[in-house]
Amino acid sequence: MGDLSTTDAKTVTIRRARTGDVPALRRLLDQYVQQRILLDKAPVVLYEDIQEFWVAERDSDGQVVGCGALHVMWEDLAEVRTLAVDRDLKGSGVGHQVLAKLLETARRVGVSRVFCLTFEVDFFAKHGFVEIGETPVETDVYMELLRSYDEGVAEFLGLERVKPNTLGNSRMLLHL
Numbered sequence: 001m002g003d004l005s006t007t008d009a010k011t012v013t014i015r016r017a018r019t020g021d022v023p024a025l026r027r028l029l030d031q032y033v034q035q036r037i038l039l040d041k042a043p044v045v046l047y048e049d050i051q052e053f054w055v056a057e058r059d060s061d062g063q064v065v066g067c068g069a070l071h072v073m074w075e076d077l078a079e080v081r082t083l084a085v086d087r088d089l090k091g092s093g094v095g096h097q098v099l100a101k102l103l104e105t106a107r108r109v110g111v112s113r114v115f116c117l118t119f120e121v122d123f124f125a126k127h128g129f130v131e132i133g134e135t136p137v138e139t140d141v142y143m144e145l146l147r148s149y150d151e152g153v154a155e156f157l158g159l160e161r162v163k164p165n166t167l168g169n170s171r172m173l174l175h176l
Protein backbone atom coordinates (compact mmCIF):
# COMPACT_ATOMS: atom_id res chain seq x y z
CA MET A 1 0.00 0.00 0.00
CA GLY A 2 1.14 3.57 -0.67
CA ASP A 3 1.25 6.48 1.75
CA LEU A 4 -1.83 7.29 3.75
CA SER A 5 -3.82 10.12 2.24
CA THR A 6 -3.97 13.43 4.13
CA THR A 7 -7.54 12.62 5.18
CA ASP A 8 -6.56 9.21 6.60
CA ALA A 9 -3.65 10.75 8.48
CA LYS A 10 -6.11 13.01 10.30
CA THR A 11 -8.77 10.42 11.18
CA VAL A 12 -9.02 9.97 14.94
CA THR A 13 -10.95 7.92 17.47
CA ILE A 14 -12.15 9.71 20.60
CA ARG A 15 -11.75 7.45 23.64
CA ARG A 16 -11.44 7.73 27.39
CA ALA A 17 -7.92 8.43 28.63
CA ARG A 18 -5.81 5.80 30.37
CA THR A 19 -2.95 6.24 32.82
CA GLY A 20 -0.52 5.32 30.05
CA ASP A 21 -1.64 8.46 28.17
CA VAL A 22 -0.18 10.84 30.76
CA PRO A 23 3.18 11.32 28.97
CA ALA A 24 1.27 12.13 25.75
CA LEU A 25 -0.99 14.54 27.64
CA ARG A 26 2.12 16.25 29.00
CA ARG A 27 3.52 16.60 25.47
CA LEU A 28 0.28 18.21 24.32
CA LEU A 29 0.22 20.61 27.27
CA ASP A 30 3.88 21.51 26.78
CA GLN A 31 2.97 22.92 23.36
CA TYR A 32 0.77 25.57 25.00
CA VAL A 33 1.73 26.21 28.64
CA GLN A 34 4.79 28.30 27.90
CA GLN A 35 2.69 30.81 25.94
CA ARG A 36 0.27 30.75 28.89
CA ILE A 37 -2.55 29.49 26.62
CA LEU A 38 -3.14 26.50 28.88
CA LEU A 39 -2.54 26.16 32.60
CA ASP A 40 0.19 23.72 33.51
CA LYS A 41 -0.77 20.47 35.22
CA ALA A 42 1.80 18.37 37.03
CA PRO A 43 1.84 14.66 36.14
CA VAL A 44 0.36 13.81 39.56
CA VAL A 45 -2.63 16.05 38.80
CA LEU A 46 -3.06 14.44 35.37
CA TYR A 47 -3.09 10.99 37.02
CA GLU A 48 -5.57 12.19 39.65
CA ASP A 49 -7.80 13.66 36.94
CA ILE A 50 -7.33 10.92 34.35
CA GLN A 51 -10.96 9.75 34.61
CA GLU A 52 -12.12 13.21 33.49
CA PHE A 53 -10.08 13.07 30.30
CA TRP A 54 -10.90 11.99 26.76
CA VAL A 55 -8.21 11.72 24.11
CA ALA A 56 -8.15 11.76 20.31
CA GLU A 57 -6.09 8.79 19.12
CA ARG A 58 -4.88 8.96 15.52
CA ASP A 59 -6.08 5.87 13.68
CA SER A 60 -3.03 5.60 11.43
CA ASP A 61 -0.43 5.27 14.21
CA GLY A 62 -2.22 5.22 17.58
CA GLN A 63 -0.65 8.52 18.63
CA VAL A 64 -2.60 10.76 21.02
CA VAL A 65 -3.07 14.04 19.13
CA GLY A 66 -5.77 15.72 21.18
CA CYS A 67 -7.27 15.81 24.66
CA GLY A 68 -9.92 17.44 26.79
CA ALA A 69 -11.45 17.04 30.23
CA LEU A 70 -14.83 17.59 31.81
CA HIS A 71 -14.78 18.61 35.47
CA VAL A 72 -18.10 18.51 37.30
CA MET A 73 -18.45 21.39 39.80
CA TRP A 74 -22.07 21.20 40.95
CA GLU A 75 -25.33 19.40 40.30
CA ASP A 76 -26.07 21.33 37.11
CA LEU A 77 -22.62 22.67 36.29
CA ALA A 78 -19.39 21.40 34.73
CA GLU A 79 -16.30 22.91 33.14
CA VAL A 80 -14.43 22.00 29.96
CA ARG A 81 -10.72 21.94 30.76
CA THR A 82 -7.40 21.31 29.07
CA LEU A 83 -8.75 21.05 25.53
CA ALA A 84 -5.70 20.80 23.28
CA VAL A 85 -4.85 19.56 19.82
CA ASP A 86 -1.37 18.81 18.51
CA ARG A 87 0.00 21.91 16.76
CA ASP A 88 0.48 20.02 13.51
CA LEU A 89 -3.17 18.94 13.39
CA LYS A 90 -4.89 22.18 14.35
CA GLY A 91 -7.77 23.05 12.02
CA SER A 92 -8.49 19.41 11.09
CA GLY A 93 -11.67 19.03 13.13
CA VAL A 94 -10.07 17.14 16.04
CA GLY A 95 -10.90 19.84 18.60
CA HIS A 96 -14.56 19.84 17.59
CA GLN A 97 -14.70 16.05 17.96
CA VAL A 98 -13.18 16.11 21.46
CA LEU A 99 -15.43 18.97 22.57
CA ALA A 100 -18.52 17.21 21.18
CA LYS A 101 -17.61 14.14 23.26
CA LEU A 102 -17.16 16.25 26.42
CA LEU A 103 -20.58 17.84 25.88
CA GLU A 104 -22.16 14.42 25.29
CA THR A 105 -20.56 13.30 28.58
CA ALA A 106 -21.93 16.37 30.34
CA ARG A 107 -25.46 15.56 29.16
CA ARG A 108 -25.06 11.94 30.25
CA VAL A 109 -24.02 12.80 33.82
CA GLY A 110 -26.96 15.19 34.16
CA VAL A 111 -25.27 18.56 33.84
CA SER A 112 -27.23 21.36 32.13
CA ARG A 113 -24.60 24.12 31.98
CA VAL A 114 -20.97 23.97 30.88
CA PHE A 115 -18.42 26.67 31.65
CA CYS A 116 -15.06 27.37 30.03
CA LEU A 117 -12.27 29.89 30.40
CA THR A 118 -10.56 30.43 27.07
CA PHE A 119 -8.85 32.59 24.45
CA GLU A 120 -10.63 30.56 21.73
CA VAL A 121 -13.93 32.43 21.84
CA ASP A 122 -14.95 31.78 18.21
CA PHE A 123 -14.23 28.06 18.49
CA PHE A 124 -16.40 27.65 21.61
CA ALA A 125 -19.11 29.95 20.20
CA LYS A 126 -19.58 27.43 17.35
CA HIS A 127 -20.84 25.01 20.03
CA GLY A 128 -23.20 27.58 21.51
CA PHE A 129 -21.02 28.96 24.31
CA VAL A 130 -21.63 32.66 25.03
CA GLU A 131 -19.43 35.10 26.90
CA ILE A 132 -20.52 35.87 30.45
CA GLY A 133 -19.43 38.39 33.08
CA GLU A 134 -20.43 37.37 36.57
CA THR A 135 -19.97 33.91 38.04
CA PRO A 136 -23.27 32.23 37.12
CA VAL A 137 -24.25 30.68 40.46
CA GLU A 138 -26.46 31.72 43.36
CA THR A 139 -24.80 32.98 46.54
CA ASP A 140 -25.43 29.75 48.46
CA VAL A 141 -23.73 27.66 45.75
CA TYR A 142 -20.91 30.23 45.52
CA MET A 143 -20.31 29.79 49.27
CA GLU A 144 -20.22 26.01 48.87
CA LEU A 145 -17.80 26.21 45.95
CA LEU A 146 -15.45 28.32 48.10
CA ARG A 147 -14.80 25.13 50.08
CA SER A 148 -13.12 23.50 47.06
CA TYR A 149 -9.32 23.16 46.94
CA ASP A 150 -9.40 22.97 43.14
CA GLU A 151 -7.56 25.81 41.34
CA GLY A 152 -9.99 25.67 38.41
CA VAL A 153 -12.94 26.23 40.74
CA ALA A 154 -11.08 29.23 42.22
CA GLU A 155 -10.74 30.58 38.66
CA PHE A 156 -14.43 29.98 38.00
CA LEU A 157 -15.21 31.96 41.16
CA GLY A 158 -12.86 34.75 40.02
CA LEU A 159 -10.86 34.71 43.27
CA GLU A 160 -8.13 37.35 43.46
CA ARG A 161 -5.35 34.84 44.18
CA VAL A 162 -5.80 33.11 40.80
CA LYS A 163 -6.52 36.20 38.68
CA PRO A 164 -2.94 36.37 37.32
CA ASN A 165 -3.61 32.90 35.77
CA THR A 166 -6.71 34.00 33.96
CA LEU A 167 -5.84 37.42 32.55
CA GLY A 168 -7.03 37.84 28.98
CA ASN A 169 -9.20 34.73 29.04
CA SER A 170 -12.91 34.97 28.29
CA ARG A 171 -15.46 33.35 30.57
CA MET A 172 -18.02 31.43 28.53
CA LEU A 173 -21.10 29.37 29.33
CA LEU A 174 -23.20 26.89 27.36
CA HIS A 175 -26.75 25.88 28.27
CA LEU A 176 -27.19 22.29 27.09
Ligand SMILES: CC(=O)SCCNC(=O)CCNC(=O)[C@H](O)C(C)(C)COP(=O)(O)OP(=O)(O)OC[C@H]1O[C@@H](n2cnc3c(N)ncnc32)[C@H](O)[C@@H]1OP(=O)(O)O
Pocket residue numbers: 032037038080081082083084085086089090091092093094095096097116117118119120122123126
Ligand atom coordinates in the same frame (compact mmCIF):
# COMPACT_ATOMS: atom_id res chain seq x y z
C1 LIG B 1 -11.43 25.37 28.25
C2 LIG B 1 -10.18 25.19 27.58
O1 LIG B 1 -9.59 24.15 27.58
S1 LIG B 1 -9.61 26.53 26.78
C3 LIG B 1 -8.21 26.05 25.90
C4 LIG B 1 -8.48 25.77 24.48
N1 LIG B 1 -7.23 25.25 23.95
C5 LIG B 1 -6.24 26.03 23.48
O2 LIG B 1 -6.37 27.23 23.36
C6 LIG B 1 -4.97 25.30 23.13
C7 LIG B 1 -4.49 25.65 21.73
N2 LIG B 1 -5.50 25.37 20.74
C8 LIG B 1 -5.85 24.12 20.38
O3 LIG B 1 -5.35 23.13 20.90
C9 LIG B 1 -6.89 23.98 19.28
O4 LIG B 1 -6.68 24.96 18.31
C10 LIG B 1 -8.35 24.04 19.76
C11 LIG B 1 -8.58 22.97 20.82
C12 LIG B 1 -8.70 25.39 20.34
C13 LIG B 1 -9.26 23.78 18.56
O5 LIG B 1 -8.96 22.51 18.03
P1 LIG B 1 -8.79 22.30 16.45
O6 LIG B 1 -8.70 20.86 16.22
O7 LIG B 1 -7.70 23.15 15.94
O8 LIG B 1 -10.18 22.88 15.94
P2 LIG B 1 -11.07 22.31 14.76
O9 LIG B 1 -10.22 21.94 13.60
O10 LIG B 1 -11.97 21.28 15.27
O11 LIG B 1 -11.90 23.58 14.39
C14 LIG B 1 -11.26 24.81 14.07
C15 LIG B 1 -11.47 25.19 12.62
O12 LIG B 1 -10.72 24.29 11.78
C16 LIG B 1 -11.38 24.13 10.54
N3 LIG B 1 -11.72 22.73 10.30
C17 LIG B 1 -12.55 21.94 11.00
N4 LIG B 1 -12.60 20.73 10.44
C18 LIG B 1 -11.78 20.76 9.39
C19 LIG B 1 -11.38 19.80 8.42
N5 LIG B 1 -11.86 18.55 8.44
N6 LIG B 1 -10.48 20.18 7.49
C20 LIG B 1 -10.00 21.44 7.48
N7 LIG B 1 -10.33 22.37 8.36
C21 LIG B 1 -11.22 22.05 9.30
C22 LIG B 1 -12.56 24.94 10.59
O13 LIG B 1 -12.26 26.20 10.05
C23 LIG B 1 -12.82 25.04 12.06
O14 LIG B 1 -13.60 26.13 12.23
P3 LIG B 1 -15.11 25.94 12.54
O15 LIG B 1 -15.12 26.26 14.01
O16 LIG B 1 -15.76 26.92 11.68
O17 LIG B 1 -15.53 24.52 12.29
